[in-house]
Amino acid sequence: MLDREPREPPMSRNSRRPRRCSAEPSQRSEEAFVTGILTGEADFERVRSWRVTDAPDYGTYLREAGELLAGAVEEYGTVRARMFHPEDFADYCLLHGLDVREQVARDGYLVNPPLRTQLVTYRGEDLADFLPRLVRAREGGLVLCHADLLMDGALCGAEGAAADPRVRWTYQQASEVFRRVLVGAGCGAYEFRVVVDAPGGPLEARARVLHWEDGAVRINDEDLDLVTAVLCAGLYCELPGAAVLHGTQGSGALCGEYRQVAWAWRSTGYEWSPAELAVAGVAAAPGFSLGTVV
Structure with a gap:
C-alpha cells in the first residue's frame, strides 16, 4: 500500500480519525495506515509554525496521537508510524522544492521510499513504549542507508x-x-x-x-x-x-x-x-x- 499516493493525507493538522492510504476501497486486512509522530517537546515547538498540528501543547498532542493510533488499529489491517523529525523533513522539502507548511510536503515525506526503513508497525502498545521505538527506527534507518550505500544499493x-x-x-x-x-x-x-x-x-x-x-x-x-x-x-x-x-x-x-x-x-x-x-x-x-x- 505504501507505494501508492494516499487518497487522503495520513497526517493532517486535525487528525482525530485515521485516513486511508489506499486509493481504492479494500478489505481491512489489505489496508495500511501511515502517520508521523513528533517524539519530543523540542520537536513539537519547532514545527508549530509549520502547521503540522493544532494542538496547544505537547501533552495534548500526545493524547491526540494516541487516539489517532487507537482508531487506526480498529479500522485498518496495518498501522505504521515513523518519527516525524524536523531536520529530516526540512531537508526533504529543500531537496524537492516544497513548502514545509504544505500538506503535500508532509504526505510525501511520510511515504518517501528511501525512508521506509524507519517505519514501525503499531500493534496497540502504550504510546510511551512506542515512541522510543520510533526514535531507534530513525537511527537504525540512517545506519541501513549507510550500509546500503556501501553495498552499492544491493542491501x-x-x-x-x-x-x-x-x-x-x-x-x-x-x-x-x-x-x-x-x-x-x-x-x-x-x-x-x-x-x-x-x-x-x-x-x-x-x-x-x-x-x-x-x-x-x-x-x-x-x-x-x-x-x-x-x-x-x-x-x-x-x-x-x-x-x-x-x-x-x-x-x-x-x-x-x-x-x-x-x-x-x-x-x-x-x-x-x-x-x-x-x-x-x-x-x-x-x-x-x-x-x-x-
Whole structure:
C-alpha cells in the first residue's frame, strides 16, 4: 500500500480519525495506515509554525496521537508510524522544492521510499513504549542507508529473488552468525551490540533479546533487521568489526539459576572469532567459538 499516493493525507493538522492510504476501497486486512509522530517537546515547538498540528501543547498532542493510533488499529489491517523529525523533513522539502507548511510536503515525506526503513508497525502498545521505538527506527534507518550505500544499493534487495547471489549468500551468512550467537548463549535476557569499521563512520546496531527455555527468541523486527544488515555489510565489504553479547543467562524454569555474562567476538572482515574487547563501553571476555554451535 505504501507505494501508492494516499487518497487522503495520513497526517493532517486535525487528525482525530485515521485516513486511508489506499486509493481504492479494500478489505481491512489489505489496508495500511501511515502517520508521523513528533517524539519530543523540542520537536513539537519547532514545527508549530509549520502547521503540522493544532494542538496547544505537547501533552495534548500526545493524547491526540494516541487516539489517532487507537482508531487506526480498529479500522485498518496495518498501522505504521515513523518519527516525524524536523531536520529530516526540512531537508526533504529543500531537496524537492516544497513548502514545509504544505500538506503535500508532509504526505510525501511520510511515504518517501528511501525512508521506509524507519517505519514501525503499531500493534496497540502504550504510546510511551512506542515512541522510543520510533526514535531507534530513525537511527537504525540512517545506519541501513549507510550500509546500503556501501553495498552499492544491493542491501535492500538482499532477500529478493532478483538480488545478486553473493548478496543473498552474505545476508544468509550474517543471519547465521547472529543465530549461532543466540543459540550458543542459551536462554536468558541479553543485549547484543555490534560495530563495523566502515568508510564514512562506523556502522552500529544493538538489539535486546529474550531467549526462552524452549528455544523461542523474542526480538523487535526492526532490531533484528538492523543487526543482520550491519553484519552483512561487514562481511560483504570485508570490514573489521566487534560484537558483544551481555546480560543474564538462565531462567526460573532451570531451578532459578542465573549468572551475569559478557562475551565478545572480533571480525577480520571474513569471519567472527572470540576476543577480549569492549563495545560501546561494555567490556567482555572472549565468547564461545561460533563454529562449535549447530
